[in-house]
């Protein structure tokens with residue numbers, strides 16, 4: 001008898017170039033990612049609340065791989081933490097990002113080479129205001145993976161922080177890719193649903209989000 005074919009994952013195009021793929025990561029890879037994020041959070045440059053130029057700090061905590069992001073640039077050292085060299089972005093994570101783009105857009109994505117990952121941790125009170133990801137020097141898609149508690153992800157437009165926008169519930173294991181005409185859309189996380197983390201994940205509270213990006217910076221740039 002033939003093996004049953006895997007069911008194609010549902011894809012929802014929220015806006016042109018912005019695709020939500022629910023339950024894209026299976027439980028095994030989710031657990032592996034949670035464990036690995038815990039290691040990355042310890043450093044060399046530990047996870048921290050990013051300080052903003054206006055004097056505030058972000059409620060979200062972040063650690064970076066490949067390139068370190070601080071407002072509003074990428075550097076090879078964690079210049080606003082402890083100046084440690086940023087940990088490398090592992091090959092398997094870049095490969096996962098390539099598969100994400102291919103699955104979201106149903107096309108090969110061999111040329112998608114993410115060179116940075118931002119790992120965000122949200123406790124129950126953390127939020128991320130509406131913003132554009134625009135510190136990259138190329139307009140390749142952003143790949144976003146969610147783990148742990150569910151959240152409201154607000155996906156807006158390219159012109160303003162306000163309406164029109166679409167609110168989407170992102171659950172543990174979901175993929176969201178935004179590129180093409182949606183690459184510079186405003187987006188944010190207005191709320192996290194406490195205690196919505198699935199059991200068996202190795203985390204009991206909070207939400208992790210990984211975004212994979214192409215900076216467009218030459219590898220030897222400072």
Ligand SMILES: O=C(O)CCC(=O)C(=O)O
Pocket residue numbers: 118120128133144153187188189209211
């Ligand atoms: O947590 C999320 O889902 C979004 C994160 C984000 O927009 C960012 O890190 O720039």
Ligand SMILES: [Fe+2]
Pocket residue numbers: 131132133187
């Ligand atoms: Fe963002």
